[in-house]
Amino acid sequence: MNDDRLGPYRLLRRLGEGGMGVVHLAVDPQGRQVAVKVLRGEVAGDEVARRRLSREVETMQRVRSSYIAEVLDADVTGHRPYIVTRYVPGRPLDEIVKDDGPLDLPALVKVAHGVASALAAVHSVGVIHRDLKPGNVLILDGEPVLIDFGIAQAVDATRLTQTGMFIGTPGYLAPEIIEGHEAGPEVDVHAWAGTLLFAASGQPPFGKGTLEMVFYNITAGKADIGAAPAELQPLLKAAFQRNPAKRPKAAELAEQTARMLPARPPGRAEEITTVPARTDPPQPVPFPPPPRVGDKPPYDVSTPPMTPRRLIDGAESPHVPGPGRPYESLLGGASGEQPYESLLPDQADPYPTRRVTPEELRRIQQREAGPYPPPPA
Incomplete structure (x- = not known):
């Protein structure tokens, strides 16, 4: 990895650092800004961690939502594993x-x-x-x-x-x-x-x-x-x-x-x-109860x-x-309430x-x- 490049991505500046590695603001080959997470060196030598990471990345690449910083690309097999996600300047x-x-x-x-x-x-x-x-x-x-x-x-x-x-x-x-x-x-x-x-x-x-x-x-x-x-x-x-x-x-x-x-008025961003801050006692806001x-x-x-x-x-x-x-109930015996069916019933x-x-x-x-x-x- 050059000082300013990782694979096809040009690194611009460091955004932060956490337990899994360093996050950089980068530009992809199409000129779009992305977030590149460069994983720590110990991951490269851990085959179990690589397999877990590969499965997780493959799964997350199938998810698209405006409420998620989606996984766009990854290389978990190279000398310096990295993951590319949507850059969220929030x-x-x-x-x-x-x-x-x-x-x-x-x-x-x-x-x-x-x-x-x-x-x-x-x-x-x-x-x-x-x-x-x-x-x-x-x-x-x-x-x-x-x-x-x-x-x-x-x-x-x-x-x-x-x-x-x-x-x-x-x-x-x-x-x-x-x-x-x-x-x-x-x-x-x-x-x-x-x-x-x-x-x-x-x-x-x-x-x-x-x-x-x-x-x-x-x-x-x-x-x-x-x-x-x-x-x-x-x-x-x-x-x-x-x-x-x-x-x-x-x-x-x-x-x-x-x-x-x-309700959002047409053309008005929320x-x-x-x-x-207020000095008078707050008044209750009329709002419908959750249905x-x-x-x-x-x-x-x-x-x-x-x-x-x-x-x-x-x-x-x-x-x-x-x-x-x-x-069990605090009063003794099994709880009488039936648990809901999990979204992931077969997932261990x-x-x-x-x-x-x-x-x-x-x-x-x-x-x-x-x-x-x-x-x-």
Whole structure:
């Protein structure tokens, strides 16, 4: 690779760097701007990671959506593996909220619909994001675009699963990931709710503190849904369900939120806006409640959050099922609610996980240098 070329792509400047490699703004042979992710050197010598990456890239190249930074090209067999995606010159959602404040209701609905639509598209071809968070949602021309679908997870899966660690960002993990159960598309639905709650409140969905504290809040269902507009709270409660089988599908969320979108005047572009500063008490915004999907009854949001045993004692929670066992009610016995049929009923989880230990949590925190301070010794 020359300093300014990689394959047929001319590299212009570095956009950023993450766990999987360096991202460059580049120009393709047709003169179009693209994002080129140059993967780290250890991937080149890992045949298992290459095979995972090749399958993930091939799958993602079949997905086309305005809400996704699609994979356009890739070379995972060369000396320097790279992936080419659509360049999205947008602004990260977390940056917007931190700089300008929480989003107002119409903007929240647009983000909710766009991200749910993106998830539905990739779930339909067997891909799970696993790291949905506000930093992976870019706002471009007033519309959300989801980035980093599955590719980083395909590269990192070999290294992480060999140690039994999880894949994802701690504050947006689903409880089943923390407790070592198989992950399905439901983990993205849980993260969808966390991302929206952050956009609505400006605060992490499960609070701040040590990893152990955040993980406890996640498994105990301690999210302050009341910080979100009342119109979105039923969907958030459904998506935050402790039992993944009770969460709605991404396609259902996309349909629900599509009906909540405000009418757009002809010829007028919408923009993502934040809640303006005001001195008088805020007045409720008239907005229709989320409708039902067909004749399906409303989502069950009455299941109380489960208070798990401490994550550091190594014991299994009495309400968390083992493989092939139904979720149990807090009152005893199997849950009477029938789980919905998954979009991916035959897909085995390619990245098995298990319960992490306190020492592993500390190593993860030190390596990632995340926003949470290390737990006390």
